[in-house]
Amino acid sequence: MGLISGLFLGIVFGIGLMAGWKHMMQYRSTKRVAKAMDIKLLGSLNRDDLKKICGDNFPDWISFPAFEQVKWLNKQLSKLWPFVAEAAQAVVKESVEPLLEDYRPAGITSLKFNKFSLGTVPPKIEGIRVQSLKQGQITMDIDLRWCGDPSIILGVEALVASIPIQLKDLEVYTVIRVIFQLAEEIPCISAVVIALLSEPKPKIEYILKAVGGSLTALPGVSDMIDDTVQSIVTDMLQWPHRIVVPLGGIPVDISELELRPQGKLTVTVVKANDLKNMEMIGKSDPYAIVYVRPMFKVKTQVIDNNLNPVWNQTFDLIAEDKETQSLTLEVFDKDIGQDKRLGRVKLALNELEAETWKEMELRLLSSFDTLKVKDKNDRGSITIKVLYHELNKEEQLAALEEEKKIIEERKKLKEAGVIGSTMDALDGATSLVGSGVGLVGTGVGAGVGLVGTGLGAVGTGLSKAGRFMGRTITGQSSKRSGNTTPVSSVQENGGAKPL
Numbered sequence: 001m002g003l004i005s006g007l008f009l010g011i012v013f014g015i016g017l018m019a020g021w022k023h024m025m026q027y028r029s030t031k032r033v034a035k036a037m038d039i040k041l042l043g044s045l046n047r048d049d050l051k052k053i054c055g056d057n058f059p060d061w062i063s064f065p066a067f068e069q070v071k072w073l074n075k076q077l078s079k080l081w082p083f084v085a086e087a088a089q090a091v092v093k094e095s096v097e098p099l100l101e102d103y104r105p106a107g108i109t110s111l112k113f114n115k116f117s118l119g120t121v122p123p124k125i126e127g128i129r130v131q132s133l134k135q136g137q138i139t140m141d142i143d144l145r146w147c148g149d150p151s152i153i154l155g156v157e158a159l160v161a162s163i164p165i166q167l168k169d170l171e172v173y174t175v176i177r178v179i180f181q182l183a184e185e186i187p188c189i190s191a192v193v194i195a196l197l198s199e200p201k202p203k204i205e206y207i208l209k210a211v212g213g214s215l216t217a218l219p220g221v222s223d224m225i226d227d228t229v230q231s232i233v234t235d236m237l238q239w240p241h242r243i244v245v246p247l248g249g250i251p252v253d254i255s256e257l258e259l260r261p262q263g264k265l266t267v268t269v270v271k272a273n274d275l276k277n278m279e280m281i282g283k284s285d286p287y288a289i290v291y292v293r294p295m296f297k298v299k300t301q302v303i304d305n306n307l308n309p310v311w312n313q314t315f316d317l318i319a320e321d322k323e324t325q326s327l328t329l330e331v332f333d334k335d336i337g338q339d340k341r342l343g344r345v346k347l348a349l350n351e352l353e354a355e356t357w358k359e360m361e362l363r364l365l366s367s368f369d370t371l372k373v374k375d376k377n378d379r380g381s382i383t384i385k386v387l388y389h390e391l392n393k394e395e396q397l398a399a400l401e402e403e404k405k406i407i408e409e410r411k412k413l414k415e416a417g418v419i420g421s422t423m424d425a426l427d428g429a430t431s432l433v434g435s436g437v438g439l440v441g442t443g444v445g446a447g448v449g450l451v452g453t454g455l456g457a458v459g460t461g462l463s464k465a466g467r468f469m470g471r472t473i474t475g476q477s478s479k480r481s482g483n484t485t486p487v488s489s490v491q492e493n494g495g496a497k498p499l
Contacts (some may be wrong), residue, residue, distance in 0.1 A: 070125050081122035089118055100154075103231045103294070105224045110157035114164050119149035123172070138180040141197065146172040153211060156221060164211040165221070174202040177239060181257060187247060191254045195242035198324040202233055223341075231294035240321035241293075261399045263354070265292065265317040265327060266387040269300050270359075271310040272331055274380035278340045283307050284333035286342060288382065291328055292317045292349075302334045307380070318399065322349045322388070329382055331364060343379035344368065352388040359385045 093116045100111045123146035131139050152167040179193035196202045208222050235241065244257050269288050278284050283305045291297040296317065303309035319325050330344040343364025352358060364379035391399065 068128055068130075070128055073128075074122075074124055077125070078122050082120065085118040085120075085122075089116060092116070092118070099232050099236070100228065103228050103235070105228055108156060108158055108221075108224060110155065111225075111228070112155045113152065114155040115151060115153040117151040119151060121146075121148045123148070136182050138182065140178045140180070142176040142178065144172070144174055144176055146170070148172075154225070156225075158221075163221075165225075166209045166211050168207045168209055169205070171205040172203070173200075174204075175200060179257070181254065189247050191247060191257060192245045193242050193257050194245065195239045196233065196237045198239050202238060204229060204233065224338075235294045239324060259320050261318045261320055261391055261396055263319045263322055263349075263391055264389045264395075264399075265319055265349075266314060266389070267317060267327065268314045268385040269311045269329070270383040270385060271308070271312070272364075272380060272382045273308050273361075274378065275307040275309075275331060275342050275364075276379050277307055278333045278335075278342065284340075284342065285335070286331050286333055289330045289332065290315055290317070292319050292325055319349055319388075322352075325349050327386065329362065329384065331380075331382060341366075343382075345382065347384075347386070349388065352386060354388050354390050357385055357387050359383070 093113050097113055104111045123144055126143040126145055128143070129141040131141070148170050150167070150170055152170075154165045154167065156163055156165050175197040177193075177195050177197050180189050181191040181193070182188060183190040208225060237243070240259060242257075242259060244254060246254060267290055269290060272286060272288070275284060275286055284307060285302050285304045286306065286309045287302040288300045288311065289297050290300075298315040298317070300311040300313045303311070317327070326349060327347040328344065329347070331342040333340040333342055343366060345362045345364050346368060347360075347362065361381050361383045363381050366379060
């Protein structure tokens with residue numbers, strides 16, 4: 001019996017072992033086939049499919065083989081970061097703090113760093129693409145990601161309260177364009193141009209947390225800081241705006257690298273319809289702000305107690321790059337303290353045909369970022385007329401010279417303490433819309449005061465930003481000859497000069 005039972009159990013065990021082996025091999029074969037099918041499907045995905053799966057933060061080298069991975073560079077950067085962060089903290093603080101003050105929104109009396117540290121987590125370079133767009137230049141696009149742990153505390157002061165605000169969970173996703181201007185003499189590079197590409201749009205995410213207080217003590221402070229950060233990035237670092245850093249050696253002409261006006265926009269803000277009422281008693285008192293660059297805003301008159309205001313005011317604005325820039329229109333409700341935004345909309349300049357008037361009615365949105373839109377209600381519309389005129393070389397030079405004069409006047413007034421920020425100029429100029437007071441070319445008195453308001457600190461901020469790059473910026477400091485040029489005449493129908 002023992003022999004028979006042993007043989008039986010051995011046969012059963014052998015059959016079970018063979019069945020298990022067969023099942024395992026079939027399972028592995030099925031997994032291989034499934035994986036092969038997944039790989040085949042992934043190989044057929046295009047860029048849009050990848051963006052749907054991975055979101056907007058996928059590395060460019062996934063869908064663009066021209067972007068090369070640089071793991072070796074990230075390893076070296078991780079070793080260097082403690083020293084780079086320590087050395088850069090004071091320089092970055094010195095460079096950025098004046099910019100916060102320059103772009104400080106109305107309602108905030110002071111915006112400074114109480115504490116600034118870059119943390120221990122280094123940025124990561126996802127890929128680099130090297131190309132040559134012009135002879136004598138090397139262009140490098142760097143796909144940069146940074147989910148850092150900086151320790152940043154902003155001191156925000158307003159008329160009603162003063163609260164330190166901590167910036168947490170900082171995330172930066174952007175593509176940096178670096179252009180090397182080549183030279184025939186050592187060090188073989190005469191200048192470097194640095195800018196953030198417009199597409200993909202630079203993405204900066206963070207969370208604001210009050211230290212020992214509540215953000216509700218300062219109404220709208222989070223939105224104001226968001227707008228300030230966005231304005232600085234858009235107005236100074238995002239293409240076509242750029243930082244030009246000369247590297248020394250034999251002096252060379254780098255004027256071609258600097259930003260120059262390309263066209264002039266004549267914008268008539270006609271009217272708005274069916275605006276959202278933000279008042280508990282009565283109706284909103286709307287006005288519109290129009291700009292291509294945040295630093296050069298213009299503002300219409302305030303129409304009291306009206307949700308269908310008619311302005312019919314015309315402004316001239318300068319554009320540097322029709323392909324990447326947009327015309328922004330924002331409608332606000334004039335209020336005691338902080339004005340409320342009723343809606344905003346953007347118009348891409350590449351939709352405009354040169355030398356042709358175009359009239360359009362644009363629907364207002366609560367935010368440009370649709371993911372942050374909480375209020376789905378209709379915000380009404382704004383009607384405008386737009387004419388785009390391409391500047392010739394003579395007009396470009398004239399515009400640059402006019403800009404130099406205006407910026408110098410504003411710089412003097414800023415240093416004298418007459419003005420504080422850009423929004424000061426915006427409010428001051430608007431109060432005289434249609435009054436016949438000259439905003440440009442008066443030389444003395446109220447006219448100069450209004451011209452000077454708002455941009456005096458641009459030179460100081462950009463000069464410090466240049467030192468952040470290790471050099472003084474040519475053409476981007478107080479002279480800053482290559483940037484947006486306001487038009488130097490007041491419109492006949494009551495429009496104000498861009499500020």
